[in-house]
Amino acid sequence: MDSDGTQEARGTHANPVPRSRSAAVPPMPSTPPKPDGSAFLSWLRTPRPEAAPGVWRFGHVPRPEQEPEVIPARQLFSGALIAFLVGWLVWSLLWNGYLGGWWVLPLTAMTDSWTDPHSMSRVVLSYAWYVIVALTIMVSVGRLGRWSEIWRRYLAPGLRRLTTPQPGEAPPPPQEDPAQWPQLRAAGAVDAAERLAAEAGAGLMRDVDHARISRAWQGVRSGRHSLATFTGAVLQDGAAACLHPSGERDLPTRLARHDLLTGQVRIGTTADDPRNPYTYRGTGLALGPELLGTSLLAVGPAGSGKTGTVVRPLAESLCLHALAGRAAVVVVGAAGAGIGPADAYDVVVRIGNPESVYDLDLYGGTTDPDEAAAVLAEALVGDLADPHPGNDSRRSTTVLAQLLGPFRAVHDRFPSVPELRQLLDGAPAPLAALRTALEGSGQESLLRELDARERQLAHPGDVAGVLADRVALLDRPAFAGFFDTSGQSRPFSLKALDHPVRVRIDLPARGHADASRILARLVLAQFTASVAVREDRSLFACLVLDDATGVITPEAVRGIQRLRSGNAGAVLTLRTLDDVPRPLRGPLLGATGCRMALSGLTPWDGQDFAEVWGKEWTEARDVTDRQIIAETPAGKALHAVRRVITGKAPTARAVTVRQVERERWSASELAHALPPGHAVLSLTSVRGEHAPPLLVDLRE
Structure with missing residues (x-):
């Protein structure tokens, strides 16, 4: 193809042909083209009917519950043709009198008694009778030849495409047109509605703007904001009103298909497979806050597409929701895992990277020593609680509280990682300095805590040694500038989930695998503790954990179960269920409402999914x-x-x-029958609606 010289590299032709400047560069228009909002209006006016959980509602055409009997096209058309020929033959035989004149006897009996044989009324009645007989024959052979099926399958769709107006050609009435903001007009904010409608038509509004302003309007309806404040902001800024604190109105790039009007992101297409319910076959499959509110667990080996086809689209969608003021999202993954560019987030914490602007608060932003001790104990020894009874989280929480309380009372802050390690090791100098400071302040209760800690140091089963070993994993030169408690850094705390914030936390998985698992458990524990005490629960909060290996603990499972009541959810991915202790696999699958098994699953992992999905008749x-x-x-x-x-x-x-009862998906089918790029996904919404396990193509 001739590119006209605009895309060719220099010096690649043996004999380059000189070209005029006018041919290479088109002339500049005298006036810039006017912006066009037809694409946005078309998106806004596309129907989104109610559908089953997980169905991509944008432009969805509902299907019947049961699969109709499908007749092959060749058989259908041949039968219709034969039926037409039979009808034509019957009519010809009747018209030519080969079957006798019995079929005109009702007409003769009806007309001879009261009409003249040569009158016009008799002629009209005769032709009317012929039409009735012809229609009777046509209806009979039409039913025999299934003409209605041909009309439904082939003729009606084509006629509908010809007669249905294209988007933007025939807009709905103003009282039904979403582009005219009828809800604002009904509330008396006509000027604001006119301004928004004008900007939408001029191409100055995008889907994030519409979602953000709709969210602000919900705040007016709920009483959090006044109508005058909302109207003033819209009249002043138009589509840019009520901006996110970052000032951004969209993400730098989008890789997935989003529909912010319904809050969905499309992750694939439900396969046209007999194992899928007929109403789902061939439809787009999408996820949104109403499904993520029950949490999602995706299990598949490396390379099965967990990050690229599940985590990245969901993180992208939640970031868009955050820009619209609807959600707060925390995405946790290894550095370079491909969970989105840094420009798509407000806070990027790169643990172990000296160039990181933000730090991670080791104590979750709390000032309560008991709360900080419980969260930190879960992070340090949560994965050792069951195999080693002496290292349970309750004893670890007690040990940490015995040290954190006195230290905060003396220094008005929590200890740093080196200081905490020395206290847990039982170093004499730090404990003596802490005791001296407490004696001077007269806090007898905290002195008793410190006395108990010193007595327990001599016991052989003291858990402080295990805690010190775990803290030592964070006391490394690579983390020297992190977890600072002196106030000289910019620590991020998950207490900020009361606001629509976008956070990405990069874990130092390379070379610090154990430390990364501790930090992942720490973030999960802080997340479940923070969302439980939020004041504004209308904001959906979600934690996306790209690799949950070594993170699932008994307390983590209990925390995931509580997320649903706090309008929050978690997205967890695993390479195999073997990364979860055997006693916790069933509770984990039961705590998550959405479960995904990707291709390449092992048979023993498939057995766990087969058991939780149950059987059907x-x-x-x-x-x-x-x-x-x-x-x-x-x-x-x-x-x-x-x-x-x-x-x-x-x-x-x-x-x-x-009728027999069989497994919906057997372990063998999950292990050997899933094509590459496919997954089996079951869904549960926060309202309790269920979708059975569906075979989904994640590549479409």
């Missing part, structure tokens, strides 16, 4: 072929000829239909 057909034995000489001869022609003995087929 299905129709089983048993076909039996019984050989026919001929008893007469003629029958034996006929069977011999048939055997020579077909090569098979004559048989009679018997079909037995019965």
Whole structure:
């Protein structure tokens, strides 16, 4: 293709042909083109009917619950043609009198008694009778030839495409047009509605603006904001009103398909497979806050598409919701895991990277020593609680509280990582300095806590040694500038989830795998503790954890169960369920409402999914072929000829239909029958609606 020289590299032709400047560069228009909002208006006016959980509602055409009987096109058209020819033959025989004149006897009996044989009324009645007979024949052969099926499958869709106006050609009435903001007009904010409608038509509004202003209007309806303040902001800034604190109105890039009007992000297409319910087959599959509010667990080996097809689209969607003021999102993954560019987030915490602007608050922003001790104990020894009874979280919480309380009372802050390690190791100098400071302040209760800690140091089963070893994983030169408690850094705390914030936390997985798992457990524990005490629960909060290996603990499972009541959810991915202790696999699958098994799953992982998805009643057909034995000489001869022609003995087929209970998806099917790029996904909404396990193509 000739690019006209605008995309060719210099010096790549042996004999380059000189080209004029006018041919290479088109002339500049005298006036810049006017912005056009037709694309946005078309998106806004596209119907989004109510649908089953997980169905991509944008432009969705509902399907019947049961699959209709599908007749092959060749058989359908041949039957319709034969039926038409039969009807034509019957009409010809009647018209030409080959079947007698009995069919005109009702007409003769009706007209001879009260009409003149040569009158116009008799002629009209005659033709009317002929039409009635012809229509009767046509209806009869039409039913016989299934003409209605041809109309429904082939003619009606084409006619509908021709007669349906294209988007933007025939807008709905103003009282029904979402682009005219009828809810604002009904409340008396006509000027604001006019301003927004004008900017939408001029191409100055985008989907994030519409979602953000709609969210602000919900605040007016709920009483959080006044109508005058909202109207003034819209009249002043138009589509840029009520901006996110970052000032951004969109993400730098989008890789997935989003519909902010319904809050969905499309992650794939439901396969046209008999194992899927007919109403889902061939429809787009999407996720939104109403499904993520029950949490999502995705399990699949490395390379199965967990990050690229699940985590990245969901993180992108939640960031868009945050820009619209609807959500707060925390995305946690290894550095370079591909969970979105830094420009898409408000806060990026790069633990172990000296160039990181933000730090991570080790104590979650709390000032309560007991709360800080509980969260920190879960992060440090949560994965060791079950295998080692002496290292349970309750004892670890007690040990940490015995040290954090006195230290904060003396220094008005919590200890840094090196200081905490020394206290847990039982170093004499730090404990003596802490005791001296407490004695001077006269806090007897905290002195008793410190006395108890010193007495327990001599016991062989003291858990402080395990805690010190775990804290030592964070006391490394790579983390020297992090977890600062002196106030000289910019620590991020998950207490900020009361605001629509976008956070990305990069874990130092390379070379610090154990420390990364501790930090991942810390973030999960802080998240579940923070969302439980939020004041504004209308804001959806979500934690996206790209790799939950070593993170699932008994307390973590209990925290995930509580997220649903706090308008929050978690997205967790695992390479295998073997990364979760055996006693916790069932509770984890039960705590998450959305479960995804990706291709490449192992049979023992598939068995856990098969058990949680249960069984269903299905129709089983048993076909039996019984050989026919001929008893007469003629029958034996006929069977011999048939055997020579077909090569098979004559048989009679018997079909037995019965109801049996079978697994929705067996472990063998999950392990060996899933094509690459596919997954089986079951869904549960926060309202309690369920979708059975669906085979989904994540590549479409």
